[in-house]
Amino acid sequence: MQTYKYTKVILTLIAIGIFSLGCGGGASLEEVNELRQEIAALKEAVEQGNSDVSEVVRTKSLKIVNEDGKIVIAAGAGLNGNGQFAVFNNSGQQVIYAKINEYGNGLLVVKNESGQDVIYAGTLGDTGNGVLTVANESGQDVVYAVGGGGGDGNGLLIVKNESGNGVVHVGTGPSENGGAILIADKTGSPVVTLDVNDYGNGRVGAWNRNGEVKFLEPK
Secondary structure, three states: HHHHHHHHHHHHHHHHHHHHHHHHOOOOOHHHHHHHHHHHHHHHHHHHHHHEEEEOOOOOEEEEOOOOOOOEEEEEOOOOOEEEEEEEEEOEEEEEEEEOOOOOOEEEEEOOOOOOOEEEEEEEOOOOOOOEEOOOOOEEEEEEEEEEEOOOOOOOEEEEOOOOOOOEEEEEEOOOOEEEEEEEOOOOEEEEEEEOOOEEEEEEEEEEEOOOOOEEEEO
């Protein structure tokens, strides 16, 4: 790009020189017209060469602005030398942020216009297991999903109420006989469970407020 700019400057200077020659500089009109044609051909070649797209752009940081001059995309390296990427709305609020965490794993955060984190996608500590949290507009986590959260490699999904208590749990049963669903009251205490018993049959558990349970299952 810089070479193209410098070439245009040189062509402009030459054109000025031709104008001077044509205005009493001593050159004949035929010589001036011939030189003008050569410059026109050179200019066309330079402009055609500038249309080529570079395959690689190397830079330490990148900032893209909108028509108002506000930064809407920023990319570069963080303090630890790892890459990071951010997207801003037209008010200057960061709404998307991606980076490498301290364990070398990827991390993605999505925020609402109030600056609250509403989506977090990354890994569970240094385990390398994936984790996803979804929050409401106040920033309270209401959905939590993790792979291998119990160290067993199995998936777990928890739905929470606005108080932060888990009211629905979906995962595997305690004996890993199969899938399990737990439904809790607003305080997080279990009231209904669905799982698979040790014989491979379905089982329904009903819990009272004292924590006592009765199971319904085939005999």
